[in-house]
Amino acid sequence: MVEPAERRNFYGRVHGKTLRAAQKTYLAEDLEALRLKGVTPAENPARMPLDLAPFAGRPLWLEIGFGGGEHMVHMAAENPAIHLIGAEPFVNGIAMLLGRIRAAGVSNLAIHPGDVRDLFDVLPDGVVRKVFLNYPDPWPKARHHRRRFVTAGYLAALARVTAPGAEFRVATDIPDYVRQTLEQVPPAGFLLERQAGPGGAWDDWLSTRYEQKALREGRLPHYLTFRRS
Ligand SMILES: C[S@@+](CC[C@H](N)C(=O)[O-])C[C@H]1O[C@@H](n2cnc3c(N)ncnc32)[C@H](O)[C@@H]1O
Numbered sequence: 706m707v708e709p710a711e712r713r714n715f716y717g718r719v720h721g722k723t724l725r726a727a728q729k730t731y732l733a734e735d736l737e738a739l740r741l742k743g744v745t746p747a748e749n750p751a752r753m754p755l756d757l758a759p760f761a762g763r764p765l766w767l768e769i770g771f772g773g774g775e776h777m778v779h780m781a782a783e784n785p786a787i788h789l790i791g792a793e794p795f796v797n798g799i800a801m802l803l804g805r806i807r808a809a810g811v812s813n814l815a816i817h818p819g820d821v822r823d824l825f826d827v828l829p830d831g832v833v834r835k836v837f838l839n840y841p842d843p844w845p846k847a848r849h850h851r852r853r854f855v856t857a858g859y860l861a862a863l864a865r866v867t868a869p870g871a872e873f874r875v876a877t878d879i880p881d882y883v884r885q886t887l888e889q890v891p892p893a894g895f896l897l898e899r900q901a902g903p904g905g906a907w908d909d910w911l912s913t914r915y916e917q918k919a920l921r922e923g924r925l926p927h928y929l930t931f932r933r934s
Contacts (some may be wrong), residue, residue, distance in 0.1 A: 711821070712732050718797075719794050721795065731800055735807065745823055753827065755827045755828060764835075765834060766787050767792070770838070770854075771791040771798065772793065772795070772799055774793075774802025776913050777863065781811045782809050788815065792817040792824050794819050818908050825862035829866070835873075841877065841882070850881075855885050860893035861893060864933065873931040874931075877926075878919035878923070878930050890931050891931075895931065896931060899929070899930040901927070901928045905928055906926065906928050908926075
């Protein structure tokens with residue numbers, strides 16, 4: 706299982722380059738309204754399930770590690786009848802997302818500016834209908850593979866919060882990440898539905914910053930689709 710919140714380590718980056726003045730404004734003015742309340746252990750020490758009533762019965766989708774938020778805003782704009790929650794601890798990424806939300810004028814999304822595991826703790830069972838995991842941190846060294854998202858603890862938590870029939874999409878440029886995904890995801894309760902390489906992205910895919918970087922550096926995309934059984 707995922708470790709209890711107080712014993713969790715986060716190994717990624719939380720801060721990057723100095724934020725531009727406009728990005729500081731987005732964080733100061735927009736984040737609080739879009740932030741999901743009651744997710745952090747500080748705000749919800751008893752880890753009570755989130756009240757999803759504000760989403761008014763709309764299908765709930767989840768993007769894990771949204772980076773600069775371009776894919777998330779695209780999906781929210783293309784699917785106005787759903788509500789999309791994004792989790793991302795990297796402040797510069799959150800600021801980029803907020804800028805994109807202002808530009809696109811979308812309102813059917815919510816942000817958890819932190820570790821997705823804190824969100825898993827408080828999401829009720831079986832509420833998420835679609836999940837995007839785009840270019841998760843690769844952790845290339847063998848001794849770090851257990852930090853990857855596609856490991857038993859994260860996947861058990863994901864399986865608990867997803868509805869039967871939910872779609873789980875994984876994009877990665879790392880062949881060994883594909884191997885581990887194919888090995889670990891099915892036993893967690895998801896059937897492989899589709900596996901594609903370069904040129905085989907989903908019809909509604911929007912290429913992300915990380916994918917563009919991978920392509921520039923000669924790494925090839927892989928697109929995997931699973932269905933929650
Ligand atoms: C390689 S980047 C890809 C970003 C984006 N999805 C893209 O395709 O451009 C992986 C992202 O996952 C985020 N991440 C890593 N661990 C996470 C966690 N436990 N919860 C939420 N996000 C996480 C990182 O902060 C980082 O922004």
